[in-house]
Amino acid sequence: MNRFFDKILIHCLSIIAMLNIMHGNYLVLTICLSVALSGAELYLLNDGDYKEFFQYDSILDYMGVLLDIVAILICLSDKRLIIVIPVILYDIVFSRNIVGLLLSIIVYVSSAYQITSDGDVSQMNILYVGLIMLISFYLAANTKKINRLNRKCIELRDDTHIKQEQLAKQNAKLVVARDEQIHSAQLAERNRIAREIHDNVGHMLSRAILQMGALLSIYKEEPLHEQLEGVRETLDGAMNNIRSSVHDLHDESIDVRAQIETMAKPLNEKFKVDLELDIDENMNRQIKYVIIGVCKEAISNIMKYSVNSNVDIKLVWHPSMYQLVIHDYYQMSNDENGKEMRKQASKNNVLSSYISNSSGMGLEGIRNRVESVDGLVRIMDDDGFKVFVTIPIK
Known part of the structure; x- marks a missing residue:
């Protein structure tokens, strides 16, 4: 928005000079072309921070820079177009167009020399155009500085907001x-x-x-x-x-979370463990013993017989029941190689190994524990050893 008001001010100052140098249709045409050029540059050049010449973010920026250079070169064709230079100079300074800046100075000096030599225009008008150029240069540089400070302020505000959120999470x-x-x-x-x-x-x-x-x-x-x-x-x-x-x-004093976490610690040496525990602090004493006992038996089985890579232990507290899932598996892709590895893993899964080595006594113990609190248990071969327990809340 600052660029828009800057351009209005520069145009007003330039039109005053135009009235002393041009007349008739040529004056109207020059004013219209000057306004059109300024509007085009306002669209093409964004409000970004141009750090180096000809290193811009988009094709529109390059088009704007080239348009300024072409406009300055056109000013060489008629010495009276010296009054358009301040309008072009604003965008040249704003975009760090070094080539355009040098051309602007050359065109101004050349046109001023020709006008002075011909005696068509007073030297005061030439000096007035030079003053407008200085004002244009200052406004462009100042607007760039304001835009840069605004961006830094926004970045600082965003960073502060992010850090506040992070701090709030850490405090929580x-x-x-x-x-x-x-x-x-x-x-x-x-x-x-x-x-x-x-x-x-x-x-x-x-x-x-x-x-x-x-x-x-x-x-x-x-x-x-x-x-x-x-x-x-x-x-x-x-x-x-x-x-x-x-x-x-x-x-x-029975802390179910601490008990399960302690039992699961040895698994970290051999497996990638995903532990998700949603604990009800008012859990019934007998249910606590059942959950701890099932976890102990299942973890012991996995430690002894598993050849897989991952272990999931999840205890979910629903309004009407507790769900306990203990699953060891091998994380594999779905390509042919992964399917072959899955078949091989299924031959060596914990369930078959455990049953063959213990005659299922441990699994029977899990069933007895769960059924003692009117729960349901499913022990299955799902790419490994999986225990799924549901215990109703009474």
């Missing part, structure tokens, strides 16, 4: 990592408390119950026997409550 990851560390620490502390209660208070209560049983066998007279029986019932109740609390604390 840090928050998640912090929450996971806090959660792990809480689980570890609950496990420690449960162990302390079990090892200390539980043993003391067990000893007290045994001692009370001995006293009951010795003191059978009433009312002492009845009172001792009441104390034993109280101790039994306390023992049951502590046992229940310890079990609850221990169940809460």
